[in-house]
Amino acid sequence: MPWNNPMDLLGKLADFAVEKVLIIIAVVVVSLIVIKIVMKLVDRMLGRIPMDDTIKGLIRTSIKVLLLAVAAIVLMSCLEIPVTSFVALLSVAGLALSLSIQNFLSNVFAGLQLLASKPFKVGDYVDAGNCSGTVYEIGLFYTKLTSVDNKLIQLPNSTIVGSNVVNYSSQSHRRVEIRVTASYDAPTEKVKGVLSRVVEENSMIDREKPIMVRVSAYQDSAIEYIIRVWCANDDYWTVYYDLLEAIKPAFDANHIEMTYPHLNVHMMGKES
Numbered sequence: 001m002p003w004n005n006p007m008d009l010l011g012k013l014a015d016f017a018v019e020k021v022l023i024i025i026a027v028v029v030v031s032l033i034v035i036k037i038v039m040k041l042v043d044r045m046l047g048r049i050p051m052d053d054t055i056k057g058l059i060r061t062s063i064k065v066l067l068l069a070v071a072a073i074v075l076m077s078c079l080e081i082p083v084t085s086f087v088a089l090l091s092v093a094g095l096a097l098s099l100s101i102q103n104f105l106s107n108v109f110a111g112l113q114l115l116a117s118k119p120f121k122v123g124d125y126v127d128a129g130n131c132s133g134t135v136y137e138i139g140l141f142y143t144k145l146t147s148v149d150n151k152l153i154q155l156p157n158s159t160i161v162g163s164n165v166v167n168y169s170s171q172s173h174r175r176v177e178i179r180v181t182a183s184y185d186a187p188t189e190k191v192k193g194v195l196s197r198v199v200e201e202n203s204m205i206d207r208e209k210p211i212m213v214r215v216s217a218y219q220d221s222a223i224e225y226i227i228r229v230w231c232a233n234d235d236y237w238t239v240y241y242d243l244l245e246a247i248k249p250a251f252d253a254n255h256i257e258m259t260y261p262h263l264n265v266h267m268m269g270k271e272s
Contacts, residue, residue: 023078031071039064058112058140103158110157111140124169129159173206174236176229180247181222183257188215188223194254195227198246204239206230222259 042063046056115138120126124135126145131153133145143160145153168174182191195213199205209230216226231239251258 024075027071027075027078031067031074035064035067035071038067103156106158107141107156110161111138111143113161114138114143114157115140119165120167120170124167126168127164127166129155129163131155168236169233172233173209173230174233176205176227176231176236176240176243178227178240178243178247179216179224180227181219181224181259182251183259184223186223186256190254191223191225191256194250194256195225195247198243198250199227199229201246202229202239202242204231204235204242206232 039060042060046059120128120135120138122135122138125133126135128143128145131145131147133147133151133153135143136146136152137144139157141157142154143157145155147153180195192213192215199211199213205211206229210228211230212226212228214226215223217224227243229239229243248258
């Protein structure tokens with residue numbers, strides 16, 4: 001129906017504009033209230049779940065962004081703005097963005113996996129990603145290790161998740177294993193007795209766990225013996241080196257030769 005009076009047209013436009021503004025205000029206010037209520041429920045739920053604070057923060061942020069996106073779509077629908085094309089555009093943009101930051105996302109999800117599964121914690125000594133060191137920091141993108149010579153190693157989380165992880169600090173006790181060779185001329189029981197006395201003289205060894213001193217192998221030039229004992233995790237290297245340093249003097253005191261690979265050459269006389 002055509003409008004003959006311009007004032008009537010302006011009035012209708014003004015009423016329409018006021019109506020749209022009221023709709024916008026109502027949708028925004030209701031959306032903010034709903035988001036606030038939902039976020040309080042999320043915070044309460046996350047507070048009851050034993051989970052790392054980093055993961056909780058990421059979950060909270062993701063839910064809030066999702067709620068804001070839903071509120072924006074509802075607002076656009078109320079204003080009769082086409083939403084289908086907008087959602088499709090967001091989907092394409094999201095796909096392109098995810099492809100461009102694939103490595104970034106891979107490290108993020110790997111970081112979440114590490115924080116959730118907890119294969120190690122700060123202070124543990126580990127082998128991970130072909131590197132060894134004490135865990136200094138577990139981040140969302142990188143994990144930092146401190147090597148034995150105090151070098152800082154920064155590993156992408158995706159590298160750690162894709163490799164074998166050996167945690168040397170997760171258990172309270174650790175087994176010490178030492179292999180040593182002795183001459184075939186030395187009686188095996190004598191060698192085992194000397195090695196057993198070396199073990200007995202070390203006070204850091206756990207006597208409640210199995211102690212083994214046995215023949216391990218018969219090699220070309222010597223008999224190999226093996227020592228297996230247990231100690232507290234923190235005492236591992238002390239026990240290892242103390243045993244290693246005590247074996248040679250004990251062998252010398254008991255006239256046991258520690259042989260090394262050698263070759264005997266027999267010269268044949270020339271026949272006349």
